[in-house]
Amino acid sequence: MIDFLREFELQMSWRDAVDILLVAFVYYRIILMVKGTRAVSVIIGLLLILIVYYMAGEFGFYTLHWLLTNFLGSIFLVVIILFRRDIRKALSEMGAGRFWRSPKLEEQVLNxxxxxxxxxxxxxxxALVVLEKRVPLGDVTxxxxxxxxxxxxxxxxxxxxPDTPLHDGAVIVQRGLVKAAGCILPLAVGVRHKSTLGTRHRAAMGITExxxxxxxxxxxERGTxxxxxxxxxxxxxxxxxxxxVLTAALER
Incomplete structure (x- = not known):
């Protein structure tokens, strides 16, 4: 094992190191983008199809293997169709620089x-206000x-x-803009002392989980x-x- 690591170190150039770091960073950003969105479920579904495809070939299920072979042959087009919104958003965010850094609120907006x-x-x-950071909240808005x-x-x-139709939902804020109002958020599960927490508090915990x-x-009720x-x-x-607290949280 030690000999292998030494040989690997000798063969690895600075270009290889930069290449690995760039690929790791891109994968990290992609994971942040799809986290908490429908894309996660779609990716899991595609991975299950790949597993079934492999098992069908191993156990000789030729008809199933043939069907999945034809499906996977057009997988690139399927991915583009399924993730067209996410791809468009990622490209626009990359052009705006948001892909590389966390958005921050201007001091005046925060005030x-x-x-x-x-x-x-x-x-x-x-009230319930959600401040978007690196992970897009497109599914919520x-x-x-x-x-x-x-x-x-x-x-x-x-x-x-209280007299407006949107007061019961959450407001989503992105880079100083109110993107949407009246949004429904996922509730936190397995929370202790549920009886003492209102729906807004559980929703706030859920979206930040x-x-x-x-x-x-x-x-x-309490004015807190x-x-x-x-x-x-x-x-x-x-x-x-x-x-x-908000200043520190948004600077991370």
């Missing part, structure tokens, strides 16, 4: 968000009402006002502000601490 959340907490208005509006305090107060997003919840990161909830944040 508007914090002011809106603090006022809603003071007035006992329930598709289930809401698309807005594509610049984030502002007044806009958030209007969306979450599946993606790298940051979710902020305002409780209309909570932040969910990585499926964990930090509650009872005042304005200063909220600003610090």
């Amino acid at each position: 508007e968000l914090v002011l809106a959340l603090v006022q809603m907490a003071r007035e006992r208005i329930g 598709e289930r809401g009402v698309e807005l594509q509006a610049k984030l502002s305090k007044d806009l958030l107060l209007t969306i979450f006002h 599946e993606t790298d997003a940051v979710a902020v919840v305002v409780s209309e 502000i909570s932040v969910a990161i990585g499926g964990k909830l930090t509650s009872s944040l005042d304005e200063n601490r909220l600003q610090k």
